[in-house]
Amino acid sequence: MLKSTVKAIGLFVLIAITAYLAFYYAPIEKSMGVIQKIFYLHVSSALTSFLAFGICFYANLRYVFTRQQKADWLGVSAAEVGLAFIVVVLITGPIWAKPVWGIWWTWDARLTLTFVLGLLYISYLLLRSMIEEPEKRALFSALFGIFAFLDVPLVYFSIRWWRTQHPQPVILGGPGSGLEPRMRVSYLLMWGALTGLLILLLSARYRLEALRASVEDLRREAEVR
Amino acid sequence: MALFSNAAVLLGKELRTEYRSRELLTTTVVFILVVVVLFSFTFDPSAGESRRFGPGLLWLSFLFAASLMLQPCFLREQNNDTLSALRLSVRDPFAIFLAKLSANTLFLLLTEVLMLPIFAVLYNVHILAVFPQLVLVLFLGSLGVAIPGTAFSAISAQARMRELMLPLLLLPLLTPVLLASTEATGGLLEEHPGLRVDWLGFLAGFDVVFLTALWLFGEYLLEE
Numbered sequence: 001m002l003k004s005t006v007k008a009i010g011l012f013v014l015i016a017i018t019a020y021l022a023f024y025y026a027p028i029e030k031s032m033g034v035i036q037k038i039f040y041l042h043v044s045s046a047l048t049s050f051l052a053f054g055i056c057f058y059a060n061l062r063y064v065f066t067r068q069q070k071a072d073w074l075g076v077s078a079a080e081v082g083l084a085f086i087v088v089v090l091i092t093g094p095i096w097a098k099p100v101w102g103i104w105w106t107w108d109a110r111l112t113l114t115f116v117l118g119l120l121y122i123s124y125l126l127l128r129s130m131i132e133e134p135e136k137r138a139l140f141s142a143l144f145g146i147f148a149f150l151d152v153p154l155v156y157f158s159i160r161w162w163r164t165q166h167p168q169p170v171i172l173g174g175p176g177s178g179l180e181p182r183m184r185v186s187y188l189l190m191w192g193a194l195t196g197l198l199i200l201l202l203s204a205r206y207r208l209e210a211l212r213a214s215v216e217d218l219r220r221e222a223e224v225r
Numbered sequence: 226m227a228l229f230s231n232a233a234v235l236l237g238k239e240l241r242t243e244y245r246s247r248e249l250l251t252t253t254v255v256f257i258l259v260v261v262v263l264f265s266f267t268f269d270p271s272a273g274e275s276r277r278f279g280p281g282l283l284w285l286s287f288l289f290a291a292s293l294m295l296q297p298c299f300l301r302e303q304n305n306d307t308l309s310a311l312r313l314s315v316r317d318p319f320a321i322f323l324a325k326l327s328a329n330t331l332f333l334l335l336t337e338v339l340m341l342p343i344f345a346v347l348y349n350v351h352i353l354a355v356f357p358q359l360v361l362v363l364f365l366g367s368l369g370v371a372i373p374g375t376a377f378s379a380i381s382a383q384a385r386m387r388e389l390m391l392p393l394l395l396l397p398l399l400t401p402v403l404l405a406s407t408e409a410t411g412g413l414l415e416e417h418p419g420l421r422v423d424w425l426g427f428l429a430g431f432d433v434v435f436l437t438a439l440w441l442f443g444e445y446l447l448e449e
Contacts, residue, residue, distance in 0.1 A: 064445055112400075119397040126393060130384035140380045143442055144394060147373060150438055151398045154431055158401035161423070162408070 004204070011196050018189040026186040035099050042092040044191040045085045046114065048198050052082030053121065053149065055202070060145035063138055069213060072138035075145060076128060077205035079121050081198060086118045109160040116155050120148040134216065228323070231315040235324030242301075243332065253294045253336045258343060260286040265347055275348035280410035283344055284403055288370065291333055292392035295374040298325055299382040308449065318444040326368075326375040326439075333367040334360075355413045358420050362413065365428040366406035372435040373398055379446040401431055 022040040029036035059075035062068065093111065094104040105111065124145055131137040179187065243249055264282045268274065302308040311321055338360065345352045352359060374395055381391040405424045412421040 064442065116397055116400050123393050123397060127380070127384060127390060130386055130390055132385075136383055139445060139448060140383055143446055144377070144380055146442060147376065147435070147438060148398060150434060151401070154401040154434065158404045158427060161427070162404055 004200075007200060011193065011200055014189075014193045014196060018186065018193045021186045021189060026183045027180060029183075032100055035096055038092050038096045040186055040190045042089060042096060044187070044194045045088040045092070047191060048194045049082045049085035049089060049117075051195065052078045052085060052198055052202070053117065053152075056082060056121075056124075056145055057149040060142035060149070063142040064146070067135075067139075069134075069138070070210075072134075072142065073206050073209040073213070074202075075138075075142060076125070076209055077202050079124050079145070080205055081201045083118060083121050083125070084201070085194075085198070086114060086121070089114055090118065107159070107162075109156060109162075112159045113152070113156045117152060120151065124148060134213070228317050228320050231317070231320035232323040232327070235311075235315070235321060236327050239324055239328035240331075243328070249294055249297070249332055250336060253290050253332070254339055256293065257286050257290045257336060257340050260289060261340070261344055261347060272349050275350055276411070276414050276416070279344070279348045279350055280407045280414060281403075282348075283340075283410065284366070284407045287333070287337055287366070288396060288399055288403060289392070290336065291329075291367075291370045291374055292395050294332065294336075295329055295371070295378045295395075296381075296388060296391055298329060298375060298378040300378070300387065303382050308447065312447055318447050319440050321447065322375055322439055322443045326371045329371040329375055330364070330367050333371060334363055337363045337367065350414050352414070355418045358418075359410065359413055362406060362409045362425065362428075365425060365432065366402055366409075368432045369402040369406070369428055369435070370399060372432060372439055376435075376439050376443070376446055402428065405431070 018040070022037055026037075026040075028034060056075050056078035059071045059078060063071035063075060093114075097106070098104050124141060127144055128137055128141045131140060261282065264286065268278070299308070302311060312318060315321060341352055341356075341359065344350070374391075377391055377394045377398075381387045381394060384390045405427045409421045409424040409428070412419050412424070
């Protein structure tokens, strides 16, 4: 308990520092101005949520093949935490888009992908709440999770062909793209901090799921007696 | 090939069941008709507008209809306690999926082809000249709906609120199919119709990806 409190405080300090760096150390972007600062949180959250869904996919596969309860706990934890980050992305995105594009929302590839991704994992969590028996719940939600994850690249490319007006990738894009060094430091730190937050939330949620499972086991045992 | 002969026998069973009751096809046709008519009330379609919105409305109504039509696919087996017998009857459980998804694709395609003339009249579009191409688009799209749809029908049969769960699981996943089929159909209904090979290829790719996934994970979907 003490250890996790210390970790949480450490992480809070790290996020505070990265926020300070993003606002005061990194220069103000020329064409967008101050509103560009939201990118540090927006992009890092998006990457973190993709990481979380990747972990969920791994856990789903692992459950289907090994049937370890632990894999199921990891899967549901990763889906919930990933969804939390997706919500951050979907809130910060329109806040940036309104002054820069003049609209809150547009149906472009990355926006729509994020939205559909959120919907798919909401369905995943809903499905879990609709199946009582633990083993069935774990298996069928894992199978749905696998199908959902396979859909991600297809959603992305279909919408990309359909239309795209999102800013082209600036971090790993072609020549002329790239970040000012101080911006890059702020980005990387923010990403690191959010990944730390992901790990912290994931382990807390995982412990909760493990406790829930043991409560469920105890209740069943009591019913049998 | 034991897989295909098994699947053919099971497909015969699916078709016979439907032929005797004719429940699915009639209800689905009426459902799509109602949706298409109601959609046309939400705007007064001129020729240009129906070319623009028509394909989307058509596919949206197909998707809604499919998410209802695929419901009984595994539920029926579960209610009659025939799932275990079905599993025992074939060596490769993929045969069960192959049969069911072929039947579902066929039913979807049939309702869609029945709906096309009505759609053409109500929305004032010309389909006769491009009918074969249209059927190709409908086939690839219906297959894309039926593959994950059959898989999820096995999942939702295990859940509470299954009537709501299947559309919730299926519809977000079908975003790529909706987009690709709508674009491909739209290309055919334009003033100078053209077959959008890129979108057809995309649909075929979608079908292959999920057919492979179903082949790999199908046996787990049938666990009780």
